[in-house]
Amino acid sequence: MQARSNREILSLPDSGLSTEMVVRKWLVAMGSLYGREITPLSIATWCEMLSPLTPEQAEQGFRELVKSWTFAHFPSPGAILSQFKNAEEKGFALEAEGAWGKLLDWVEQNYYPDKGVRSRAPRLPSAIEHAAHAAGGYSHIERCSREQLVWVRKTFLDAYKNVHETGQVEHLISNAEAKRILAGFVEVRALPTPSLRIEVASAERPRAQEVRAVLNRVVEEKPIEAPGDEELAKRRERLLRQAEEWRVNHEAESELAEVSA
Numbered sequence: 001m002q003a004r005s006n007r008e009i010l011s012l013p014d015s016g017l018s019t020e021m022v023v024r025k026w027l028v029a030m031g032s033l034y035g036r037e038i039t040p041l042s043i044a045t046w047c048e049m050l051s052p053l054t055p056e057q058a059e060q061g062f063r064e065l066v067k068s069w070t071f072a073h074f075p076s077p078g079a080i081l082s083q084f085k086n087a088e089e090k091g092f093a094l095e096a097e098g099a100w101g102k103l104l105d106w107v108e109q110n111y112y113p114d115k116g117v118r119s120r121a122p123r124l125p126s127a128i129e130h131a132a133h134a135a136g137g138y139s140h141i142e143r144c145s146r147e148q149l150v151w152v153r154k155t156f157l158d159a160y161k162n163v164h165e166t167g168q169v170e171h172l173i174s175n176a177e178a179k180r181i182l183a184g185f186v187e188v189r190a191l192p193t194p195s196l197r198i199e200v201a202s203a204e205r206p207r208a209q210e211v212r213a214v215l216n217r218v219v220e221e222k223p224i225e226a227p228g229d230e231e232l233a234k235r236r237e238r239l240l241r242q243a244e245e246w247r248v249n250h251e252a253e254s255e256l257a258e259v260s261a
Contacts, residue, residue: 049077
C-alpha cells in the first residue's frame with residue numbers, strides 16, 4: 001500500500017479519522033510551523049503516547065496546543081496529554097466540592113444532636129459516607145465551629161480523593177448495606193425444642209430392635225454344664241490337701257515362735 005503524501009494527509013477531513021491519522025496530520029502541520037523534520041520514529045512515538053485518546057480528543061488537543069504553544073522548542077506528546085490530565089483534575093475537584101456541599105446539606109436536614117440520623121433519611125453515596133466518617137463523623141461535622149469546619153472540609157476532600165484514586169470506591173458499601181449483610185450473618189434459625197429432645201433421647205436409649213437382638217443371642221447361647229462327680233471329687237481332694245499343708249505350716253511357725261521366746 002502506497003504511503004500518503006503530506007498534502008494528502010493535510011487535506012483529509014476530520015470526520016472518520018483514527019487517532020493515528022490525526023496525529024500524523026498534525027505532526028506534518030507542526031513540522032512545517034517549527035521547521036522540524038518529522039521522521040517515522042517520531043511519528044511512531046507520538047502515536048504510541050497518544051493512543052489512549054480518541055480521535056476527537058487528539059484533534060482538540062492539537063488545536064489547543066498550536067494556539068497556546070509559545071516555546072521555541074518542538075512540543076512533546078506530554079503537552080497534549082497534560083491538557084486532559086488538568087481537565088480531569090479540575091473536574092474531580094469540582095466533584096469533590098459538590099460532594100462536600102451535599103454532605104453539609106444532608107447533615108443539616110437529617111442529623112439531630114440528641115437523636116442522631118432521622119428515620120427514613122435518604123442514603124448518601126458510599127464514597128461520601130466513607131469520607132464523612134474519616135472527617136470525624138456526622139456528630140462532629142454538625143457541632144464543630146466555622147474555624148474547625150475548614151479543617152474538617154480538608155480532611156473530607158483528602159479522604160474522598162484517596163478513595164477514588166486507590167480504586168476503593170468500587171468496593172465500599174454504605175452503613176445500611178453493612179447492617180443488612182451483618183444481620184444476614186447473625187440470623188440463626190433455632191431448632192424446634194421437641195425435635196431436639198427426641199434426638200437426645202434416641203441417642204441415649206437403645207432401640208427395641210437392638211434389645212431384642214441381644215436377648216436372642218443370650219437365649220441361643222449354649223448353657224454352662226455342671227461338673228461331674230469325678231471332677232467334684234478331684235476338687236475336694238485338692239482343697240483338703242491345701243488345708244493340711246496350711247495346718248502343718250501354721251504349727252511349725254507356732255513352735256518356732258515359742259522356742260525363740
